[in-house]
Amino acid sequence: MKTVRMKIEPNIPSVKRVGRVNTAKLDATTETQIAQHAAEDDAAAVQDAAKFARRVRRRLGFSQAEFATRIDVSLETIRNWEQGKRSPTGAAKALLKVLDKAPEAALAALH
Template sequence: MKTVRVRIDPAVPESLTSGRIDTARVDATTEADIARQAAADEAAAMQDAAKFVRRVRKRLGLSQAEFSKKIDVPLESIRNWEQGKRCPTGAAKSLLKVLDKAPEAALAALH
């Protein structure tokens, strides 16, 4: 692979490449557009978390009720996580990561 070095001098506008963004579109972006995109990103992250929780539970072969008892978390929390209404945080998030990577050890430590 060939390496190409480019010198950019902010004092010389011709040396600045246009890059991969559409500056006109960026300039036209409003605060409302930014807020709408942030909300969409947050919703996508919640769905990713929901898929992760559901995948961990299903890999263990447990129903929501069984999973809630095993990890000592209210059933309503499990449902909210899997439906994307809430996202696990703190210790619950860490526990889910451990259950994903080492389920037998995690379950043995819990009981």
């Protein structure tokens, strides 16, 4: 792989700056807007977790009740994960990842 070195001259306006921050837009952003964007990002992350939990269960071919029984959590917990009300954390998150990558081994260990 070849390395290319570039020198950017800030005094030459014809050189386009890539990856620079628009300070005017940044300064115009209010704290309320920042909080709103953070909330939107959090909601998207929760939905991703919900989709992941649902996808793992469906790939295994289990109903919510069967899945809850197999991984030893309450049915309500599974529903909350899949509806995005709660997100799996810690050991539950790790278990879902293992179930996704090596379902036979994970289910055999849980049995």
